[in-house]
Amino acid sequence: MTARKRPHRLTARMRLTLSYTLFAVTAGLLSLAVVYVGMRYVPNYPLTSSNPRYRSDAPSRQEILHSLLTASGYALALLTAVGLVGGWLIAGRVLRPLQDITRAAHRAASGALEHRIALAGPRDEFTDLSDAFDEMLARLQRSFEAQQRFAANASHELRTPLAITHTLLQVAAADPAGQDWRLLVTRLQDTNRRAIEISEALLQLADLGNAPPDLAPTDLATATGEALAAVRDEAEAVGITLTADLRPAPATGNAVLLRQAAVNLLHNALRHNLPAGAGGRVTVATGADPERPGRVHLTVANTGPQLTADAVATFTEPFLRGRGRTAETDPSRRGHGLGLAIVAAVAEAHHGELHLTPESSGGLRVTLSLPGPVEE
Structure with a gap:
């Protein structure tokens, strides 16, 4: 420009x-x-002296x-x-x-973007402008670095399934007779499904960042109930107990996006839990937000390893998984690292708040707080 x-x-x-x-x-x-x-x-008029013998020069x-x-x-x-x-x-x-x-x-x-003005002196209009400019530079730097990491990680995540597909096809072409074609097709389907999931998640993130969603009166408890029905089979397969307390939580939002946010939170709670068969639990609750009058909340808490506050603060970064940037070896518990990033974007689109808190006994508590219905 x-x-x-x-x-x-x-x-x-x-x-x-x-x-x-x-x-x-x-x-x-x-x-x-x-x-x-x-x-x-x-x-x-000319000034004269009272004595005629003296001449005034005034x-x-x-x-x-x-x-x-x-x-x-x-x-x-x-x-x-x-x-x-x-x-x-x-x-x-x-x-x-x-x-x-x-x-x-x-x-x-x-x-x-790393330069800062850091204007010294007493507070006045110029120091206020300087501080505001420094804050803007800091936010731009963080945003730019996050964008760079996002682009690099997205490229890596999309390149991985393509590379796996390429390798499988090369091996099959080199030795057609020695292939288990049923196993090959299964692996190709699994790899292709993963690439599709990543692409759809990226498109969803892009849509949330570009256009505000259509909002209407809805119930967060209903969306959460539908999400629970969608993940019960996965919970049973890994032996994790689901406990739900779904109380009415009327809000103004997009039912589809709220259901997707609930599904992502539940998937995250299931896949980053205790090992299969170790008695893992996930607790889900909806209702009026007890700490913020006039708002409703969805809380998902799970068991799991001990987490630090610094580590939890990065969980909404795209492509960052609970174990860092290494995917789970178990395909049934493997995510693409975009779940919490999408939930954070949904919360922002609904003028809500997303809070992640490590549990003292291990695991994570995630609270999605949304404004209540708008009274007309």
């Missing part, structure tokens, strides 16, 4: 200098005008006014010069922080 052409004007420093000078000269003119008006009350009003005008001209000329020089220096000192901000903006435009 090319820079917009702007008409040439005086610089801000020059405009401030001229403004200071004009103010000083105007103030001088007003002061002289007051003196000049006051001189009208000076007698306009000037007349006309002579005083003439001398006053001459001195005023020199004073105004000097005042103009002082105003220009002093105004130029003062304007430069006042505008110096803006020059620092401008240089930082040019560096940011060239891609150097």
Whole structure:
């Protein structure tokens, strides 16, 4: 995008200098005008002494006014010069922080987002602007780095199933007679399904970031109940006990997206739990948010390994799994690392909040808090 052409004007420093000078000269003119008006009350006749033998040399009003005008001209000329020089220096000192901000903006435009102005001095309009600009740079840097990581991780995640498919087909082509074609087809289908899931999740993330969803009165408990029905078979297969307390949770939202968010939370709770057969549990609850009046919540808590607050803070980053960036070896418990990222995007699209808290006994508690229904 090319820079917009702007008409040439005086610089801000020059405009401030001229403004200071004009103010000083105007103030001088007003002061002289007051003196000049006051001189009208000076007698306009020759002043004489009471003793006729002494001759008075006192000037007349006309002579005083003439001398006053001459001195005023020199004073105004000097005042103009002082105003220009002093105004130029003062304007430069006042505008110096803006020059620092401008240089930082040019560096940011060239891609150097790590620079900070860190303007020193007491709090004023310039330090407020500097702090706001530094905060904007920090957010831009975090967003840019997250975008870079997202692009790299998305490329890696999509390249992996394609590489697996390519390898399987190469092996099959090299030794057609020695292949278990049923097993090969099963592996290809599993790999293809995974690539489709990743692509659909990426498209969903992109849609949530580009356009606001259609919102209507709905019940978060209903969406959660449908999500529970969709994951019960998976929970039974790995021996995890599901416990639900679904109380009415009326909200204004998109029923499809809320169901998907609930499914993602349940999948995350099941797949990052205790090993199969170790007595893992998942507890699900909906209802009025006890800590935020006027809001409703969905809470999903599971058993699992001990987690730190620093690690939990990164779980909504795309492609970050519970074990880091290494996928589970068990295909039935393998995710693509986009589940919580999608839930966070759904929460943001609904003006809600997503809170992740590590449990003291191990596992994770995730709370999705949404505004209640809008009263008309």
